[in-house]
Amino acid sequence: MRAASSFLGAASALALSTTMVVSGAAVVTIGTVEMAQAATVSRIVVKGNGRISASTVRGNITIKPGKSFTNDDINESVKQLFQTGLFSDVQMQVSGNSLVVTVQENQIVNAVVFNGNKKIKDEQLEQAVQTKALSPYNKPQLEADKRTIQQAYESIGRKDATVETQVVPLDNGRVNIAFNINEGDRTDIKSINFVGNHAFTDGRLADVLQTKRTNFLSWLTRKDVYNPTKLDADQQRLRQFYYNHGFADFRIVSSVADFDPNANAYTITITVDEGARYxxxxxxxxxxxxxxxxxxxxxxxxxxxxxxxxxxxxxxxxxxxxxxxxxxxxxxxxxxxxxxxxxxxxxxxxxxxxxxGQRAYVERIEIAGNTRTRDYVIRRAFDISEGDAFNKVAVREAKRRLEALGYFSSVDIDTRQGSEPDRVILVVNVQDKPTGEFSIGGGYSTDQGATVNASITERNFLGRGQFIRVSAGGGSDSRNYQVSFTEPYFLGYRLAAGFDASHIDNSYFDNYDYSQDSFTLRASAPITDDIRAGLAYTFERTDYDITDSDDLSQTYKRDLSVDDRITSSVTASLTYDTIDDHNLPREGFYAKASAQFAGVGGDADFLKITGKAAYYHPIIESADVIGSLSAGAGQLIKTNGSVNTFDQFFLGGETIRGFDTRGIGPRAYCDDDTSGCDHSYDDPLGGATYLNASAEVSFPMPVIPQDVGIRGAVFADAGTLYGLDNNPASDDRIVGDDFNIRASVGASIIWASPFGPLRFDYAVPVAKEDYDDVQNFRFGASTNF
CATH class of the missing domain: 3.10.20.310 (membrane protein fhac)
Structure with missing residues (x-):
């Protein structure tokens, strides 16, 4: 080598042979190079390349002909060539006035396939891995992709899934890559244990967590999937729960998830220090x-x-x-x-x-991470916008609103310095999650018998934040169809507006069938965080068909004979709601008052005023025993002439358990033993006024794990329905048109099932009239509001 002539200004030369590791990908050998402080070459020679052009190699190094370079430039050039992912080996050597770059090309991936996967689709795996068709074959990257696939299976509760790779060489330096997957069995959560808790039972604390122990319904609910991030969020829920119940010194000492590979199950142990209650x-x-x-x-x-x-x-x-x-x-x-x-x-x-506070303004709001939800849906959660005064409380409130939407798996709002000292940039990072739902289920109610229902729901339609639901269902004697749509920010205001359209065919009454079409336009707006006002217009057409007139009273015959009865009404409502959890209320107060005026056209003319309220409070907080009191009332006022029987209120087992549907109140009552009665009928006529009240205590069922969602309850109901405004025909025998209290006591089993809340009630009337219809057992959907 002619070192003296190759390095301008060189005072000395060094013979250097070294190795280095670049990006953990390969060991790179830099050939023997005579080095000095600076050097130049007149040309760059590329050797060993086949598919990749010499110009591509030269374009990815920092050394240029005619310009001086040092050992640092050689190191940087080698790194850049490896970072392209095109080469498995790179060597550089100075030979006279030439820099010789010798490369060994990586093989090219021809195709990537996944075998054995059923729980995760090919499309999802293709997005997760970095090895793709037409990319360079990189063995370390292939190992990283294996780990990525295993983590994807862990995230859906399959920790024992295994992944093997198969590399199939082809001609022209190409390879096919196969990921062979054994999905294994679902990984269980064997138990969730708490250590150090005294104020609350294990079951009560487990109910706070989103992570649940494996039970017989876990295959459906998927709540028993262990995820470290999910467990971290559960720890924060636990802290907030204690802080909200007086334990200001509460801390989590440790949270450990032990995996038993033999049982393929986790045991989660959370050790807490409750501290004193303040x-x-x-x-x-x-x-x-x-x-x-x-x-x-x-x-x-x-x-x-x-x-x-x-x-x-x-x-x-x-x-x-x-x-x-x-x-x-x-x-x-x-x-x-x-x-x-x-x-x-x-x-x-x-x-x-x-x-x-410090005078600062919002310079801009940046949205990141949303792949589906549109930016304006996120922006409208803020009460502040660009140019407004920066307010930390408004930012926290916006974060809560975004989390409450249910569109995102995570919401983070950070701030950073703007272009001026008094300017702040808000950075909103969100992660979209699925918001669509298809559900199908069946059940049995004592009113309608066996029923089947199916619905498709999307809570973030087209990423616009709109709600839409289409449902259909029915049983042997009924059919129902419904479409609902809600725009939560109508005309850019925090005004929820939407419509409901439904069609019902029912033939489960003994003496008549009916068909009903209904359309409702509605809007509601928040007055405060707890108070909401609503306004709705409803158009309803009902067609009755008498199937057995001999067993109907004259009042029923008269009111059923009206073809295509039209009810056109406007309803105003006011709701106050501080309930902590509508699925299982433990604390809070709920009240709603409404007034419905029918007479905006149509055949009906009346005013209905109704109100209901419910109060929930823990009785034995540590054991999750909850008490509730509820009450309701209604008054029908005729505004023009008489009202139809079916405009009035009806009361029964859905309000006062132990009685049949429409089981109490005024009725046209006649049988063959009644003097002057030559036929039989027993028709509820409804009432103009009702009052009702209930007291209930619910509790976790003994022995049954609390996270199964089954609770027991004991209750007492009382109420009355009286007053007639529908001018009964003169030959009807009328009973029950007076203020007589009915009451019952009973017990319930309540199940928060994956198909929806279900309730089994058994009640015994303790105050009733002889003509009331009794029904001790009742089974159906459970609703609190």
């Missing part, structure tokens, strides 16, 4: 903002001295005060809760400090 001490508001009067804000406090400490109440108070002072013209004011903990008396005093 109550609120002194609560005050201190303001340093001129013009903000602390005493005027005290009515917004949801934290009161003597109440059990609740972190959510503190957060709600901060939001309420922040909203109030912002509306008063102080957009930059911040509310900070400061706790004063008394360890001896187990109280926490809270001071809400109102300070003038």
């Amino acid at each position: 109550k609120f001490g002194n609560v005050q508001i201190d303001s340093s903002v001129a013009g903000v009067n602390s005493s005027e804000l005290r009515g917004l406090l949801q934290t009161r001295k003597g109440d059990t400490y609740n972190a959510k109440d503190v957060e709600d108070t901060v939001e309420a005060i922040s909203d109030r002072i912002a509306s008063q013209g102080y957009p930059f004011a911040e509310v900070t809760p400061r706790g004063n903990r008394d360890f001896q008396n187990h109280t926490i005093g809270v001071s809400y400090l109102v300070d003038q």
Whole structure:
């Protein structure tokens, strides 16, 4: 080698032979090179390339003919060539005035196939792996793809799935890649254990978690899939649960998931330190903002001295005060809760400090991660937009709204510095999740017998945030079809608007059939976080068909004889709702009042005013024993002449258990033993006024694991239905048109099944009339509201 003439300005030369590892992919040998501080070459010679052109090699190195280079440039050039993924080996050597680059090309992947997979589709696996057709064959990448596939199977509860790769050489440096998959069996969660808990039972804490123990329905619910990320989220739910029940010192000592390969099952053990239970001490508001009067804000406090400490109440108070002072013209004011903990008396005093926060504006809101949901659906969750004053409380509220939508598996909102010191950029990262659902199920109710129902639901239609559902069902004596659509932000406002259309054919009444078509336009808007107002218009056409007139009263014959009876009505409603969980209410209050006016055209003329309320509260919190009280009332007022029998209220087993549907209240009653009666009928006529009340205590069923979703209950119901506004025909024998209380007591089994909530009630009437229709056992869907 002519080192002296090859390196300009070289004071000395070194003979260097070295090896290096590039990106963990291969060991690279840099051939013997005489090095100095700087050198130049007149040309670059590429050897060993076949499919890949020499220009591609030259274009991926930093060394250029005629320009000086050093050993660092050689190292960087080798790295760049390996990063292309085109080569399995690269060597560089200076020979005279030439840099010789010798490469060994990677083989090219001709095709990638997956064998043995059924639970995960080919399309999903193709997106997950990095080895793809026409990409360079890379053995380390192939190993990484194997791990990726195994992790995908772990995420669906199949930890013992195995993956093997098969490389089939072809001509011209090509290979076929096959991933041979053994999906294995479902990995169970054998048990979820809690250590250190005293205030709440294991079952109550397990109910807080989304991860569930394997049971006989896990194949359907898929809630027993172990996932570290899911378990981390469950730990946060556990913390929030304790913080909201007075345990401000609560901490999770450890969370361990032990896998038993022989049983192919996890045992999860969560060790907790509950700490003491606290109550609120002194609560005050201190303001340093001129013009903000602390005493005027005290009515917004949801934290009161003597109440059990609740972190959510503190957060709600901060939001309420922040909203109030912002509306008063102080957009930059911040509310900070400061706790004063008394360890001896187990109280926490809270001071809400109102300070003038840092003046900052929202420069822009960036949306990332959404592959399906449109940006504007995410943006409209914010009460602030570009140019508005930055408000941390508004950002937290937006995060809660986005999580409550149910469109995303994760929602994160971060901030970063904007273009100016007083500018803030909000970065919203979301991850879409499936929002469509197809369900099919069957059941049996004592009203309609065996039924089958199927529905298709999409809660984020076309990524627009719209709700749509199409359902159909029925039994041997009935058919029903329904379409519902809701736009949650009508005309860009937080106004939910939509429609319902349905068709029903029923023939399960003894003496008549009916067909009903209904169409409803509805809208609702929030007044506060807990109060919502609604308005709806309903057009309903009902056609009755008498099948046996001999056993019908004159009143029924008259009212059933009307062909295509039209009811055109407007309904206004107001709802107050603080229930914690509508699937299984434990705490909170629910109330709804509505007024329906029929007479906007059509055949019906009446005003119906109804109201109902329910209150839930734990009786024995540690054992998850829940008490509830509920009540309802209704009044029908005729506005023009008489009303039809079927316009009135009917009451029975759905409200006062132990009685048949339409089992109580006024009725046209006649049988062959009645003096002057020459035929038989027993027709409920409905009533103009009703009152009802219930008390219930529900509890986990002994022995049965709580996460199966089966609970027991005992209850007492009472109510009455009276008053006639439908002018019964003169020859009807009328009974029950008076204020007589009916009452019952009983027991229930409630099951939150994968097919929907089911309820089995057995009730015994303790106060009834002789002509009432009794039904002790009742089975059907369970609804709370």
